[in-house]
Amino acid sequence: MADGENMAAFSITLSFSSSTSLSLYLLIDLLFLIALITSIFDRKLKSLKNFWDYSLFMKILCISDIHHLEDMAERINNICRREKIDVVINAGDFLSASSARRILDSMQTKTFVIYGNWDEKIVSNNELVSVLSNNIELFKDYYFFGVDERFMSYELIKEKARDMPSERLIFITHHPPYGILDLAWSGNNIGLMIYREFVNEKRPILHVFGHVHESQGVFMDGTSLFVNAAIANTKNGYIVKLPELRVTKVKL
Numbered sequence: 001m002a003d004g005e006n007m008a009a010f011s012i013t014l015s016f017s018s019s020t021s022l023s024l025y026l027l028i029d030l031l032f033l034i035a036l037i038t039s040i041f042d043r044k045l046k047s048l049k050n051f052w053d054y055s056l057f058m059k060i061l062c063i064s065d066i067h068h069l070e071d072m073a074e075r076i077n078n079i080c081r082r083e084k085i086d087v088v089i090n091a092g093d094f095l096s097a098s099s100a101r102r103i104l105d106s107m108q109t110k111t112f113v114i115y116g117n118w119d120e121k122i123v124s125n126n127e128l129v130s131v132l133s134n135n136i137e138l139f140k141d142y143y144f145f146g147v148d149e150r151f152m153s154y155e156l157i158k159e160k161a162r163d164m165p166s167e168r169l170i171f172i173t174h175h176p177p178y179g180i181l182d183l184a185w186s187g188n189n190i191g192l193m194i195y196r197e198f199v200n201e202k203r204p205i206l207h208v209f210g211h212v213h214e215s216q217g218v219f220m221d222g223t224s225l226f227v228n229a230a231i232a233n234t235k236n237g238y239i240v241k242l243p244e245l246r247v248t249k250v251k252l
Helices: 002-052 072-083 097-105 154-160 193-202
Strands: 058-063 087-090 111-113 129-131 135-139 142-146 169-172 206-209 217-221 224-228 236-242 246-251
Touching: 058 072, 058 206, 072 097, 072 236, 097 111, 111 142, 154 193, 169 193, 193 206, 224 236
Parallel strands: 058 087, 087 111, 111 129, 142 169, 169 206, 206 224
Antiparallel strands: 058 236, 135 142, 217 224, 236 246
């Protein structure tokens, strides 16, 4: 009788131990699952942070290579009013200082402009216009970095942007980066390698340029949007919505 009771007690103990072990494993699995879900949710929240940050909402009109087309000023202003544009980026090549001044003095929207390869002097009395020459200007939580190709080097570009957050850095050059929207009529890529090295390393949210008229367009590479905004051939500009990087082509 004692043996039977001992066996029963052993079975109960074994059953209890097995049940306890199973419950412990289930608890560990549950805690692991909670930690995993929390981690995923946290990453999602971080990735959506910019989208829900209304201070980062911006509509940008990208243009370049106006080439004496002074009637573009009125068209640009009309588009800015109609589309509620926050910023105009002009990547250079007015062809003359007088033409540049007349166009820029007419701008009715905040405008960032850089020198093109044909521009010797760009000045404007318009307080809405910022001529960027290897400097950075903060506007509505975005850093606009305009390169003056007459006086630049990779070391200078890299140092200027060293502390700038990639997701809020807008890079403006006249020439394209090598291999991106830089195919000339000759069939050769004529972009600059120093720009390609910089964007590969820094990953700015937006890079606006021009110069190669025949390669106007947009290209997405990871988290960076590239816009060749040369309008000389097509009279098309591009509206970029940040932070979602939505692009709309617009006739000027």
